[in-house]
Amino acid sequence: MNPLKRLASQTAVYGISSIVGRFLNYLLVPLFTYYFTPAQYGVVSEFYAYAGFFAVVLVFGFETGYFRFRDKDGNTPDVAYSTALRFLLGANLGFFVLLLLSSNVLANALQHGEHPEYVVWIAAILALDAIGAVAFAKLRAQEKALRFAGIKMFEILVNVGLCLLFIVVLRNASTSWAAGLWDPEMGVGYIFIANLVASGAKLLLLAPQLRGVTRGFDAALFNKMLRYSLPMVIIGFAGIVNEMLDRAMMKYLLPGDTQANLAQLGIYSACYKLSIVMSLFIQAFRYAGEPFFFAHAADKNAPRTYADVLTYFVIFCAFIFLLVTLYLDIFKYFVGAAFREGLFVVPILLLANLFLGIYVNLSVWYKLTDRTLMGAYVSVGGALITIALLLWWVPLFGYAGAAWATLACYASMALASYLLGRKFYPVPYDVKRVLGYVVFAVALYVANQELIWFTGMHVLVSGTLFLLMYLFAAYAIDGRKLLHRT
Numbered sequence: 001m002n003p004l005k006r007l008a009s010q011t012a013v014y015g016i017s018s019i020v021g022r023f024l025n026y027l028l029v030p031l032f033t034y035y036f037t038p039a040q041y042g043v044v045s046e047f048y049a050y051a052g053f054f055a056v057v058l059v060f061g062f063e064t065g066y067f068r069f070r071d072k073d074g075n076t077p078d079v080a081y082s083t084a085l086r087f088l089l090g091a092n093l094g095f096f097v098l099l100l101l102s103s104n105v106l107a108n109a110l111q112h113g114e115h116p117e118y119v120v121w122i123a124a125i126l127a128l129d130a131i132g133a134v135a136f137a138k139l140r141a142q143e144k145a146l147r148f149a150g151i152k153m154f155e156i157l158v159n160v161g162l163c164l165l166f167i168v169v170l171r172n173a174s175t176s177w178a179a180g181l182w183d184p185e186m187g188v189g190y191i192f193i194a195n196l197v198a199s200g201a202k203l204l205l206l207a208p209q210l211r212g213v214t215r216g217f218d219a220a221l222f223n224k225m226l227r228y229s230l231p232m233v234i235i236g237f238a239g240i241v242n243e244m245l246d247r248a249m250m251k252y253l254l255p256g257d258t259q260a261n262l263a264q265l266g267i268y269s270a271c272y273k274l275s276i277v278m279s280l281f282i283q284a285f286r287y288a289g290e291p292f293f294f295a296h297a298a299d300k301n302a303p304r305t306y307a308d309v310l311t312y313f314v315i316f317c318a319f320i321f322l323l324v325t326l327y328l329d330i331f332k333y334f335v336g337a338a339f340r341e342g343l344f345v346v347p348i349l350l351l352a353n354l355f356l357g358i359y360v361n362l363s364v365w366y367k368l369t370d371r372t373l374m375g376a377y378v379s380v381g382g383a384l385i386t387i388a389l390l391l392w393w394v395p396l397f398g399y400a401g402a403a404w405a406t407l408a409c410y411a412s413m414a415l416a417s418y419l420l421g422r423k424f425y426p427v428p429y430d431v432k433r434v435l436g437y438v439v440f441a442v443a444l445y446v447a448n449q450e451l452i453w454f455t456g457m458h459v460l461v462s463g464t465l466f467l468l469m470y471l472f473a474a475y476a477i478d479g480r481k482l483l484h485r486t
Helices: 003-026 026-035 038-059 062-069 076-103 103-109 116-141 143-168 190-207 206-213 219-253 258-295 302-326 329-335 337-362 363-369 370-398 399-424 431-455 459-483
Strands: none
Touching: 003 076, 026 038, 026 143, 026 302, 026 329, 038 076, 038 116, 038 206, 038 219, 038 258, 038 337, 062 076, 062 116, 062 219, 062 258, 076 103, 076 116, 076 206, 076 219, 103 116, 116 143, 116 190, 116 206, 116 258, 143 190, 190 206, 219 258, 219 370, 219 399, 258 329, 258 363, 258 399, 302 329, 302 337, 302 431, 302 459, 329 337, 329 459, 337 363, 337 399, 337 431, 363 370, 363 399, 370 399, 431 459
């Protein structure tokens, strides 16, 4: 099979499951934003922002390290997998015990002293997910996309089902025994409980993969994997700084009191969710793309293939940008009325995620040349830009400053990665075409806004007109070449 078509098919399997599963999860956004206040939803966003940082650290980059060493230097995949899994089991058990013992202190430090159980539940979720991450990596390496997708889907269904049970059924129960199961003081804690149960159920389904822990531990291999993988932690941590730091810091940077700032955080986080369609595609591409890039590294035509991948990736991402922004007046009903004042940041965040996707493609140079430390420098540079702009712009412009900081960060990282890639692993990217699609999509969005403003045309009519215009142009320029490629 043509490598591009094989990558597309793998991305489709990961993507369909992610899109269907995450769409079900996405339906929780209106549930949360209609049932909870912006300040209450801000608490959820804050804790998950903190969790994002620990999620990167607790995997230690061993997903990518496993891919790199599973068949390298005479290593067997089983020993590489067992080595990674044993290390993650021990490290995450230690992490959970540490946070369990210090939950009261941490809760007080975060100004949530009345709910130290939130810290314990988040710690348990993080430990379970980190252990499961390397098991999922094994499924990806074995190209068992359907099993991977099925387990992910099951986890999401459990989470969604429990959230509906807790927040809708028990909260509105008419029978005394059911109503007695709802504790108003728990509030958004039910969201964390549902997530914890779903993570535990996922790990049970991964039990066949977890049995690989019995295959031994190679200390020399572990040292190699650790040296290779730790820079990936820096890269991942810096990436989470770029993705999550705005929500982690907003409570402290905004000029209002704690409750007012949590409300602003809740509004921003809910509107951020409207960019999830772009995030889903990037996530699906990452799952399929990382093993694809490694598998084709020895192919003499690999650089040309990677260049084509980026072009078609951007074509699709620009389509997603237009799909959401042109029909934003429809998408807005996914969040409660109290949250819709922040809709103006959605196009900015979508564009930011598009540049993140470009960076994901461009990052192939440091992964294939073992220059992960240099890749870390790029991510750290992006993180420094994020921190500086958040400290500068959020106090001045509120959460709009956070959105613009995210866009500036990802665009700068994509540029830096492209320039370094030209030196260390040259790929003939069609830069004019790639940027042309981005500019074209933004221009169509602006034109649509102007058309609605001057003519009062219905959003469905104008949005469909401009979306068809983009599809026609993309097909005329690149579509036929892709469809007829063998």
